[in-house]
Amino acid sequence: MRVSTRFSDxxxxxxxxxxxxxxxxxxxxxxxxxxxxPVVVRRLMSTLRESGLIATKKGTAEPKLSKSPHEITLLDxxxxxxxxxxxxxxxxxxxxxxxxxxxIQKVLGSYYEDAKMAALRKFNNVSLQDIIETILVEQKxxxxxxx
Amino acid sequence: MRVSTRFSDxxxxxxxxxxxxxxxxxxxxxxxxxxxxPVVVRRLMSTLRESGLIATKKGTAEPKLSKSPHEITLLDxxxxxxxxxxxxxxxxxxxxxxxxxxxIQKVLGSYYEDAKMAALRKFNNVSLQDIIETILVEQKxxxxxxx
DNA sequence: ATTACTTGTAAAATCAAAAGTTACAGATAT
DNA sequence: ATATCTGTAACTTTTGATTTTACAAGTAAT
Numbered sequence: 001m002r003v004s005t006r007f008s009d010x011x012x013x014x015x016x017x018x019x020x021x022x023x024x025x026x027x028x029x030x031x032x033x034x035x036x037x038p039v040v041v042r043r044l045m046s047t048l049r050e051s052g053l054i055a056t057k058k059g060t061a062e063p064k065l066s067k068s069p070h071e072i073t074l075l076d077x078x079x080x081x082x083x084x085x086x087x088x089x090x091x092x093x094x095x096x097x098x099x100x101x102x103x104i105q106k107v108l109g110s111y112y113e114d115a116k117m118a119a120l121r122k123f124n125n126v127s128l129q130d131i132i133e134t135i136l137v138e139q140k141x142x143x144x145x146x147x
Numbered sequence: 148m149r150v151s152t153r154f155s156d157x158x159x160x161x162x163x164x165x166x167x168x169x170x171x172x173x174x175x176x177x178x179x180x181x182x183x184x185p186v187v188v189r190r191l192m193s194t195l196r197e198s199g200l201i202a203t204k205k206g207t208a209e210p211k212l213s214k215s216p217h218e219i220t221l222l223d224x225x226x227x228x229x230x231x232x233x234x235x236x237x238x239x240x241x242x243x244x245x246x247x248x249x250x251i252q253k254v255l256g257s258y259y260e261d262a263k264m265a266a267l268r269k270f271n272n273v274s275l276q277d278i279i280e281t282i283l284v285e286q287k288x289x290x291x292x293x294x
Numbered sequence: 295a296t297t298a299c300t301t302g303t304a305a306a307a308t309c310a311a312a313a314g315t316t317a318c319a320g321a322t323a324t
Numbered sequence: 325a326t327a328t329c330t331g332t333a334a335c336t337t338t339t340g341a342t343t344t345t346a347c348a349a350g351t352a353a354t
Contacts, residue, residue: 002310002341005238008255012238016247026300033245034238037343042302058301059350074258087234087266091152091159091181098180100163103285104278108155111221111273115266119234122262131254138250149312149339173329184314189331205330206321 006081009034010044014077015132017054018069026061044081051080069132074123087119088112153228156181157191161224162279164201165216173208191228198227216279221270234266235259 012034017025027038027045034041045063048054053072056063065072090109095101159181164172174185174192181188192210195201200219203210212219237256242248 003233003236004341005236006341007235008238008251011255012241012247012251015251019247027302028300033242033248035240035242035248036238038301039303039344040342042300046302056301057351059299060352061300086150088154089150089152091155093182094159095180095182099286100159100166100282101180101182103282103289104155104159104162106285107278107281108158111269111278115269118265118269119262122258122265126258131251131258134254135247135250138253139246142250149310151312153312174331175329185330186315186332187313189329190313193331203330204322206328207323208329 004082006044006047007078009036009040010048010077010081011074011128011131013041013044013048014053014065014069014072014128015135017063018065018128018132019135021064024061025063029061047080048077051076053077053080065128069128072128074126074128074131075120077128078120078123086112087116151229153191153194154225156183156187157195157224157228158221158275158278160188160191160195161200161212161216161219161275162282164210165212165275165279166282168211171208172210176208194227195224198223200224200227212275216275219275221273221275221278222267224275225267225270233259234263 013030016030016033020029023029027041031038031041045054045056049056052066053076054063055066090105090112092105094104160177163177163180167176170176174188178185178188192201192203196203199213200223201210202213237252237259239252241251
């Protein structure tokens, strides 16, 4: 299948909303930065709204973060966009009558869970503020190199 | 797209080969445990062979592990089957002329890398032997409960 | 209150990575 | 010789995701 870029794009949207909070933030403008369609942006924003990360008003192009960027972590965004998606996928259709097929799902699944948790813990230690600040530093570095 | 079960199925194959090493291990027999087709098994085994995890001989149903199950980790299998696949996927098509679109890939990518590494470190601490032993314990527990 | 612009969704179309299938050349072993 | 396998290539199917199309309904400014 196609690879999901929802998580990445959702972080993008949140950073964009914060950085350009003084401008008219239409889904079209945001879509232009992500290089996708406005509908995709609105759909992702629906999810972010349902998860309490942003507030929007129908008819007006004024989305706002519901919390300070210090209080939003990558984990919040991950959970909002990917829900309970398995990070490492088990083959859930193995032969239950075989010693291996009948037990591997539980066994591997538990190690998968450990690994996933290690990754998500990292995400819980990175805030949207961290992302934004790093983006701004990278941008300045880029501008500096040009001169 | 479909979700890849190559990693899971490859671990399955390795555990199966070790546990049933005294039997005739045709791709058909293994496929029966995974509930897939023999061709899929042979394809996965090709990859495992290229990565030096198993040795096979064309025409004979006698695959063997190339190393002791103590020396094969989940990370070895992961790297063999998923190669450099991104665990968390970046949207690689964002607007370079926007401050956010032009920098988010590098910034997010680095946090993604940290999280991926945390997960892979966990995998590097789990051996095929651990998997096999846990499968056998689970099996005994299952049989015990039946009585 | 009309006009232009928006959001929020639903529904259908398209895409692409992966599994599944078919076919077959070539190796092995009895 | 015969039966059974492996190893691959080529093609088809599946399916989760994006993309597109369409439209009802809210907002704001003239």
